[in-house]
Amino acid sequence: MDEQSYRITRQQINPLPCVFEKALLSRVAACEAASRALLAEREMFACRDPLVRAACGQLLLLLRQNAAFALKVKDTQRILPHAMMMKVQCGGLIGLKDLLDPEALAPDVKKLVMRAQAEYGALENLPFSRIVQGISHWQIRKRGPPRS
16 A cells, blocks of 8 residues: 555544554553554554543644743754654643653543543643643653664
8 A cells, every 4th residue: 555545544534643652652642632543553542532632632733832942942943853753742741640640550531631621621731840841851762773
């Protein structure tokens, strides 16, 4: 399957892709609103709740904007490389978990977003200086030596 066909098919079967898909795929986070699917031996996540997806989109945008210094970039509107997006998604969710639910084993995206809105009124009111610490400290998992 060529990439163009894959993207068209993916969009047809997954009209609401999970905003934090990279974090879910890497098993750093979970989400009760996400449903898992496979296409051409690739895993993907869809969001079952359009309202939660909108809130997640807003949170991701705010994380990107507030993480510019930690990522050492000036323009967070541009397309970020995969490793930077992993830092934003995984580190941002871990930072949010540490702020709102430090006892949890792993971040649950929907629960964290809903709790953040309930406790702070709006996602814009979150203390991003504390959350961005999670982004600064999160590191992508190093690959091990090749297996023979």
